[in-house]
Amino acid sequence: MREDLLPMTLVLVLALAGCNQSKSPDQVAKDVANAEQQAGSEIAKSEDHAQNSLDKAAGKVDDQLVKFSNDAAKQAYEVSIAKADGARKVSLASCEAQSGDPQKICKDQAEADYQAALADAKAGAEAAKQ
Numbered sequence: 001m002r003e004d005l006l007p008m009t010l011v012l013v014l015a016l017a018g019c020n021q022s023k024s025p026d027q028v029a030k031d032v033a034n035a036e037q038q039a040g041s042e043i044a045k046s047e048d049h050a051q052n053s054l055d056k057a058a059g060k061v062d063d064q065l066v067k068f069s070n071d072a073a074k075q076a077y078e079v080s081i082a083k084a085d086g087a088r089k090v091s092l093a094s095c096e097a098q099s100g101d102p103q104k105i106c107k108d109q110a111e112a113d114y115q116a117a118l119a120d121a122k123a124g125a126e127a128a129k130q
Contacts (some may be wrong), residue, residue, distance in 0.1 A: 071129035080121035088114040 023031070091110035095103050 004092035024119065026088035049065055073125050076128065077121050080124065084114055084121060087117065 088110055091113065092107060095106035095110060098106055
């Protein structure tokens, strides 16, 4: 068994001795240049991948912001319509205190105010949409 260990030990010693030998300055410069080039290539790939991921995420955020803005515009429109309906009902109810031509004028004014409020709500919603 000792006879088997001697050749293996000799091979191991020679292998380790060869690993610690210094290389020539030219070879070291080539190895360093190759390592720098590989590192630069890996960094560039990593940066490209990161940028692509960020671009995709930003696109999703932009889409969600547009959707949110459009939903907010729709909800604001619906609230404006509800306010206009309420104001119209109150105005028409108050017109009932009058009679004859003044009542007709009052109801006409309530209807005109209602139509103007509807137009304002629609214009506001269109302006807010993206």
